[in-house]
Amino acid sequence: MQAFEQFHYEKALTCLQRSKSLAKTKDDYIFVVCQLAICLESVGNYRGAVIALEEIPSVNYQTHPELQYFLATAYAFLGQMQESYQLAKAYLQSDDSDFEAEATELLQELKQIKG
Numbered sequence: 001m002q003a004f005e006q007f008h009y010e011k012a013l014t015c016l017q018r019s020k021s022l023a024k025t026k027d028d029y030i031f032v033v034c035q036l037a038i039c040l041e042s043v044g045n046y047r048g049a050v051i052a053l054e055e056i057p058s059v060n061y062q063t064h065p066e067l068q069y070f071l072a073t074a075y076a077f078l079g080q081m082q083e084s085y086q087l088a089k090a091y092l093q094s095d096d097s098d099f100e101a102e103a104t105e106l107l108q109e110l111k112q113i114k115g
Contacts, residue, residue, distance in 0.1 A: 009043045030056055030064050037070050046077040065094035069103050076106060085110045 016036040023029035033056055037049040053071045061068050072087035088103045088110065 009039055012039050013043070026060075027064075030060060030067065034066060034070055037074065041074060041077065046074050049074040050078065061090070061094075065091050065096040066098060068094070069096075069099040072103065072106060076110065081110055081113055085114075 013036070016032055016039060019032045020029060020036070023032050033052050037052050040046070040049040040052065050071065053067060053074065056064075056067060068087045068091040072084045072091060075081075075084035075087065085107065088106045091103050092100065092107070
């Protein structure tokens with residue numbers, strides 16, 4: 001995480017890839033994948049972020065709704081607006097509020113694009 005915070009994205013990507021295999025619990029694994037997706041988006045690899053996030057089955061969205069928000073963001077960058085809209089909306093209907101402001105803003109932007 002220190003490498004990411006210091007904008008050393010390539011080093012952070014290497015560390016996060018390694019951390020995936022070292023995660024001891026499902027929650028740890030999901031956390032690492034989310035961080036990896038954020039890092040991949042930071043270097044413009046939106047497809048890689050989607051691939052990483054889609055490794056986690058959607059059954060985990062109930063206990064980790066942040067996955068929906070992160071996927072919605074990556075889909076938006078890829079121009080997959082319908083998928084992004086559905087996931088952002090689902091995230092906002094969850095009990096999680098960590099990214100509520102960001103998801104609300106994303107939905108507003110997507111609504112403007114849809115017209």
